[in-house]
Amino acid sequence: MTTATQLRSLLPGRIDYAQLRHSWRADLLSGLTVGIVALPLALGFGVSSGAGAEAGLVTAIIAGVVAAVFGGSNVQVSGPTGAMVVVLAPIVKEYGTGALGAVCVLAGILVVLAGALRLGRAVGLIPWPVIEGFTLGIAATIFLQQVPQAVGTSSAGLSSNAAVAAAQAIGRAHLPTVLWALAVVAATAAIMLLAPKVIPAVPGSIVAIVVVSLLAVLLHLPVVELGALPAGLPAPRLPAFDLATVSHLTLPAVTVAALAAIESLLSARVAASISDTGPYNSDRELVGQGLASIVAGFFGGMPATGAIARTAVNVRSGARTRVAAIVHAVVLLIIVLVASRIVASIPLAALGGVLMVTAVRMVSLRTVRSVIGSSRADAVVFCITAVITVSVDLIYAVGAGIVIAGVVALRQLARSADAHREGLPGSAVAGDERIALFRIDGALFFGAAERVLDEISAISDVDVVILRLSQIRYLDATGAQFLTELVQRLERRGVTVLVKGIQAQHLGLAERVGVIGALRHHRHLFDELLPAVEHARSHVARAIAAP
Incomplete structure (x- = not known):
């Protein structure tokens, strides 16, 4: 226009x-x-x-x-x-x-x-x-x-x-x-x-x-x-x-x-x-x-x-x-x-x-009942806004209400982020117990990244960790930085990290912040899960075969 x-x-x-x-x-x-x-x-x-x-x-x-x-x-x-x-x-x-x-x-x-x-x-x-x-x-x-x-x-x-x-x-x-x-x-x-x-x-x-x-x-x-x-x-x-x-x-x-x-x-x-x-x-x-x-x-x-x-x-x-x-x-x-x-x-x-x-x-009493009955968080925001409007000032009330609603929304968004350990696809083979496959869900941002990634870094007795990132709906710079630190922390312990399914809209940020650069090899980035699992099994097989 x-x-x-x-x-x-x-x-x-x-x-x-x-x-x-x-x-x-x-x-x-x-x-x-x-x-x-x-x-x-x-x-x-x-x-x-x-x-x-x-x-x-x-x-x-x-x-x-x-x-x-x-x-x-x-x-x-x-x-x-x-x-x-x-x-x-x-x-x-x-x-x-x-x-x-x-x-x-x-x-x-x-x-x-x-x-x-x-x-x-x-x-x-x-x-x-x-x-x-x-x-x-x-x-x-x-x-x-x-x-x-x-x-x-x-x-x-x-x-x-x-x-x-x-x-x-x-x-x-x-x-x-x-x-x-x-x-x-x-x-x-x-x-x-x-x-x-x-x-x-x-x-x-x-x-x-x-x-x-x-x-x-x-x-x-x-x-x-x-x-x-x-x-x-x-x-x-x-x-x-x-x-x-x-x-x-x-x-x-x-x-x-x-x-x-x-x-x-x-x-x-x-x-x-x-x-x-x-x-x-x-x-x-x-x-x-x-x-x-x-x-x-x-x-x-x-x-x-x-x-x-x-x-x-x-x-x-x-x-x-x-x-x-x-x-x-x-x-x-x-x-x-x-x-x-x-x-x-x-x-x-x-x-x-x-x-x-x-x-x-x-x-409207009907509207008041609807707001209060919707959720505890919304009821708190509603009541605080009303009280501040009467006791302090309208603009302070709106500002406080927006801030509190934002904090509540971020808290709910943070709760949606989680890391789940999954079983490997296909028939089990010897050494699969030394491979950890984690699927990260939700929004990986400043409010949730540290909690989620601490859960993964606590893993022990494995040689390879596969990170499934295709289910991440939102990734910010803080989340990408924590991913970088996670990869670096595991690699320092001798654990090979493979990344699978990072979405196209997140790839640029991941590259700029250093997630991809922290991987041991550029071939450790996969689009599909089966090739990533095969690669992980080959790593474990070589480790078992080594004297």
């Missing part, structure tokens, strides 16, 4: 809207549905991050359009997400909302570079137990982040750790405020669960927000409201950039970029698995999400990612092209322009209830 072709594959084209002539009605309806679903989530995630409800809406609108046009999926819906809130909340608490624009731009640049460098398929290297543990940890953190709103306590002065902050908020709660806030949360959750059975055409979250907000206004409930929102989008402005700012925000930006890439690609992959709207381009998806975060940063928004829940709603509503995601952003913009005063009356506890229910729905 030429450079020009690679570049074109990362840019929008007419093919993105090839189905629009037939799908425009479905795309419009899907965009309307997703826009309604996204409203409370955008508001709630903005509040939970500490950036404010306006930042959540701006991100859903601005980033939603940019990611839809430039991203690599036909049905992906982007905007603020719970996973990103988990990362942003500590950043905003430490550096303030003024740093958010710089974090957006820096993280966006990193994500665009990842796409340009063709790193999109790297998400496929993340093991399934890590992904599910990551999801469970995110869900638990989102739930805990809503506790201050659920008990009517201000989040000011609370810990940046969601679990600790939740405990602090409960300790600060006082009557009767906590009772009213809990009542709003409980009512919101109940309506979200029951509304789909009564009004299946309207998202339960919207029904809950409308009903609870009306009750709070009519009954003059003593609960904290969302507050005034601007009746339009803010003017773009250049985020504050200086050497000190960049140096302080580099690590947070890397964390945000890594999460944005991982979550967006996972969401796009899920969308591709549940729809027939065509495959997604993972590298272009990174470019689109990076550009979305950059532009959102200029408008006072948050870093954007693909939103799995909203994307799934989009697909199930019949979306076929990017127009649906664009319409979703337009719907939100209309709400901002027309109904900002109405939206300002939403109780914060109601948004907290919506996000609590959303967090619970993120976790």
Whole structure:
């Protein structure tokens, strides 16, 4: 693929809207549905991050359009997400909302570079137990982040750790405020669960927000409201950039970029698995999400990612092209322009209830049981990833999960390597007891080579050792070096070593490391077993005949 072709594959084209002539009605309806679903989530995630409800809406609108046009999926819906809130909340608490624009731009640049460098398929290297543990940890953190709103306590002065902050908020709660806030949360959750059975055409979250907000206004409930929102989008402005700012925000930006890439690609992959709207381009998806975060940063928004829940709603509503995601952003913009005063009356506890229910729905008990029941090692990886996600950090959790999964995989791979002593083929002849035939199976690499080869070198009372290497599935430099040492060790003891069946893909490495050179004679390398056995018997016959 030429450079020009690679570049074109990362840019929008007419093919993105090839189905629009037939799908425009479905795309419009899907965009309307997703826009309604996204409203409370955008508001709630903005509040939970500490950036404010306006930042959540701006991100859903601005980033939603940019990611839809430039991203690599036909049905992906982007905007603020719970996973990103988990990362942003500590950043905003430490550096303030003024740093958010710089974090957006820096993280966006990193994500665009990842796409340009063709790193999109790297998400496929993340093991399934890590992904599910990551999801469970995110869900638990989102739930805990809503506790201050659920008990009517201000989040000011609370810990940046969601679990600790939740405990602090409960300790600060006082009557009767906590009772009213809990009542709003409980009512919101109940309506979200029951509304789909009564009004299946309207998202339960919207029904809950409308009903609870009306009750709070009519009954003059003593609960904290969302507050005034601007009746339009803010003017773009250049985020504050200086050497000190960049140096302080580099690590947070890397964390945000890594999460944005991982979550967006996972969401796009899920969308591709549940729809027939065509495959997604993972590298272009990174470019689109990076550009979305950059532009959102200029408008006072948050870093954007693909939103799995909203994307799934989009697909199930019949979306076929990017127009649906664009319409979703337009719907939100209309709400901002027309109904900002109405939206300002939403109780914060109601948004907290919506996000609590959303967090619970993120976790599939069936999936959790499947992971835990698959194997002990996978269950350990799953649990550790979830615990670190809640207690430390999302990126540390993913990194730790991948490392632990890798160690477990290497351990299992090492166990597959073994050396078996076999009987010689054909009828036995005198002296066969002085010939040892070993078949080496599995992967001969740094994790298994020493153990396997120590078993062979311990052999005694033989004159010839035949090594059958045709069953070695993988050989690395360490394994080849140990083979060389094995041959040298046996030859020093006067034992002749014959090598049979070394695979063509391993032969070059064996020659370079010295396995072939360590043999007593170049004719001691065989392609077939019978000639090797005949040669070994001739060696033994000469040794017996010698005075």
